[in-house]
Amino acid sequence: MSSPSPTIEVKNDVVVDSEKARDPYEVVLExxxxxxxxxxxxxxxxxxxxxxxxxxxxxxxxxxxxxxxxxxxxxxxxxxxxxxxxxxxxxxxxxxxxxxxxxxxxxxxxxxxxxxxxxxxxxxxxxxxxxxxxxxxxxxxxxxxxxxxxxxxxxxxxxxxxxxxxxxxxxxxxxxxxxxxxxxxxxxxxxxxxxxxxxxxxxxxxxxxxxxxxxxxxxxxxTYAPVILKRKAARLRKTTGDDRYWAPLDRQHKSLAHSMAISIYKPFQLLLFDRMALLLDIWTALLLGILYLAFQAFPIIFEQGHGFSMGITGLTFLGIGVGQIMAFATQPYWNNRFRRDREAYKGHPPPETRLFQGEVGAVLVPIGLFWLAFTTYPSVHWIVPIIGSAPFGMGMYYVYSSVFTYLVVAYRPIAASAMAANSALRSAFAAVFPLFAPAMYKTLGTVGATALLAGLTTLMLPLPFVFRRIGARLRAKSKFAA
The missing domain is CATH 1.20.1250.20 (MFS general substrate transporter like domains)
Incomplete structure (x- = not known):
């Protein structure tokens, strides 16, 4: 049986025979x-x-x-x-x-x-x-x-x-x-x-x-390269009859049960022992909790306050959606900014450069919520609070885009666990907030309840500003961060 043909690779501007650099039966991406x-x-x-x-x-x-x-x-x-x-x-x-x-x-x-x-x-x-x-x-x-x-x-x-x-x-x-x-x-x-x-x-x-x-x-x-290589190796073994073909995933003897156990306890270990990850996760969880609380709050504001029908009340959420789309439309600006950061740091910008986007979002979120809070009176035209919800949607997009990227880069060795921790905490807040929304809005009123939420987001506002300046020092002390 003929062996695979040698391939030529260029490494550090030097042409080398890849057959000398690796096992010729190791399957590689072409x-x-x-x-x-x-x-x-x-x-x-x-x-x-x-x-x-x-x-x-x-x-x-x-x-x-x-x-x-x-x-x-x-x-x-x-x-x-x-x-x-x-x-x-x-x-x-x-x-x-x-x-x-x-x-x-x-x-x-x-x-x-x-x-x-x-x-x-x-x-x-x-x-x-x-x-x-x-x-x-x-x-x-x-x-x-x-x-x-x-x-x-x-x-x-x-x-x-x-x-x-x-x-x-x-x-x-x-x-x-x-x-x-x-x-x-x-x-x-x-x-x-x-x-x-x-x-x-x-x-x-x-x-x-x-x-x-x-x-x-x-x-x-x-799309997952290790699995593509594993399937390619299996296909070559079958078509050639040569069992020596292998892919890196074939020689990883990781237990699936062990991997699942790590995926369950590692996120909570991160939340318990890394304050930076915990605070960023609480921040994003608070925002998602507020978004899901709005599904109980908007009917109170617009159905009861402005006499909207059920269908028209559903349309009032478009204010938040328009804000998210406006934020998405600014992506070319952020791409250019991040490219300049890569050039300034010679291709390796610190994760903290990503938090500038979060700073903008941190300011927009409370502005939108305070605007919404103090315009929920029935005497105020209904379009005003809907417009006020747009900065909240815009700020949400910026915060999530910034924090997600930061967590993946700053905690690269355990990026999956970092995102799983964020997901678990976000879901907990999003599940609980709607449950107390009716009682909170009945007790505090639409102005008081929404202003309380705006105040909570204001307390979280300094996080990206602080972490962008001291994040490198905190990562140096963390046993989880890169």
């Missing part, structure tokens, strides 16, 4: 295999499909907001129990990455997507056709857990497809999707529940999930 060498159209199609599925999963979380009244009436449940439809789904989104993250590094991204969306589709039927509240709530958690792959693994797929200096725009598109999804949810379910039975909210969701599933099956290939 242009035909490399995900980053695929056509731009194919790479962007993959990014858009992954992002749209992420948007679908997070949209499913907030679509339950205007279906609450229907479930309360049919199942004779209290409002607090009905709100659990959002809370449990979000908890599933938060805990799912602890499982699917390690699995994606063993079996690849694509199989995780296909199985996750398939289960998301199947388990949405018990939600749409639930005979009682218990079944409804249990499968809301399960569907959230199944949809979580697109809030964790998907970011890895984007980085698989694009090199570091080209990943900015596709990552910005993906980053927008999970935070724009909750804004679309009330817009859809508001009009649906105004005219149709609450179950149609979830029937429409089933149709949407099925379309995403089919698109993923047809158009999204594997």
């Amino acid at each position: 242009a035909a295999d490399d995900p980053q060498q695929r056509s731009s159209a194919r790479k962007w199609l993959t990014v858009l499909l992954i992002s749209s599925t992420s948007l679908c999963a997070t949209c499913a979380s907030s679509m339950a907001s205007f279906a609450e009244q229907g479930t309360m009436e049919e199942f004779h449940a209290s409002r607090t129990v009905a709100i659990l439809a959002i809370s449990l789904f979000v908890e599933g989104l938060g805990w799912g990455p602890l499982l699917v993250g390690p699995l994606s590094e063993v079996y690849g991204r694509n199989i995780i997507y296909r199985v996750s969306v398939g289960l998301f589709f199947v388990f949405s039927f018990p939600v749409a056709f639930a005979p009682n509240m218990a079944v409804f709530l249990v499968f809301r958690f399960v569907t959230g857990f199944c949809g979580s792959a697109f809030l964790s693994v998907a970011g890895g797929s984007v980085s698989d497809l694009f090199s570091n200096h080209k990943v900015g725009n596709p990552m910005a598109v993906y980053t927008l999707s999970p935070f724009f999804g909750p804004i679309i949810g009330p817009l859809i379910s508001g009009f649906m529940n105004q005219h149709l039975n609450w179950r149609w909210t979830y029937r429409l969701l089933i149709i949407w999930i099925f379309c995403q599933w089919m698109a993923l099956l047809v158009f999204v290939p594997e």
Whole structure:
């Protein structure tokens, strides 16, 4: 049996025979295999499909907001129990990455997507056709857990497809999707529940999930290089009959159970023993909690205060969405700024340079919330608080984009754990905040309750300014940071 042909490589401007530098039977990425060498159209199609599925999963979380009244009436449940439809789904989104993250590094991204969306589709039927509240709530958690792959693994797929200096725009598109999804949810379910039975909210969701599933099956290939190499090695062993071909993943004897155990305890270890990561995670968790609290607050502000119908109240969330889109539109400016930072630091800028974007967001968030708080009076025209919600949406996008990038770069050895810790804490806040929203707005009023939230975000405002200046010293003392 003939051995593989030697290849020529250039290293440090010197031509060398790669056969002398490595085992000739080790399978390596070639242009035909490399995900980053695929056509731009194919790479962007993959990014858009992954992002749209992420948007679908997070949209499913907030679509339950205007279906609450229907479930309360049919199942004779209290409002607090009905709100659990959002809370449990979000908890599933938060805990799912602890499982699917390690699995994606063993079996690849694509199989995780296909199985996750398939289960998301199947388990949405018990939600749409639930005979009682218990079944409804249990499968809301399960569907959230199944949809979580697109809030964790998907970011890895984007980085698989694009090199570091080209990943900015596709990552910005993906980053927008999970935070724009909750804004679309009330817009859809508001009009649906105004005219149709609450179950149609979830029937429409089933149709949407099925379309995403089919698109993923047809158009999204594997992007994780180690798994691509492993499959290539297996194919060569089969076609040549030579068992000496191997890929790096074949010789990694990592236990899947051990990897999953690490993925579960490492994020909490990070939260307990690294104050910088903890504070940044609390900051992002607070913002997501406020966003999900708005699904209870906006009906109070606009339905009760301004006499809006259910469908029109769903449209009021577009103020936050427009703010997010405006922030996304500024991405070329940030790309240029980060490029200048790379040049200034000779290709290796410290993670703290990413926090400048967070500083802008930290200022915009309380401005938007205070604006919203003091314009919720019925005597003030309804467009004014909606406009005020736009800076909040814009600030949210900047904060998340900044913190996510910072955590991945600053905690590079355990980047997956850093993001899992952030996800778990965010989901906990997003699950709890809607539960106390009705009581808080009844006790403090729309002005007092919203101003309280604005005050909390003001307390967090100094974080990016402080960490941008002393982050390097804190990382030097951390046993987790790079």
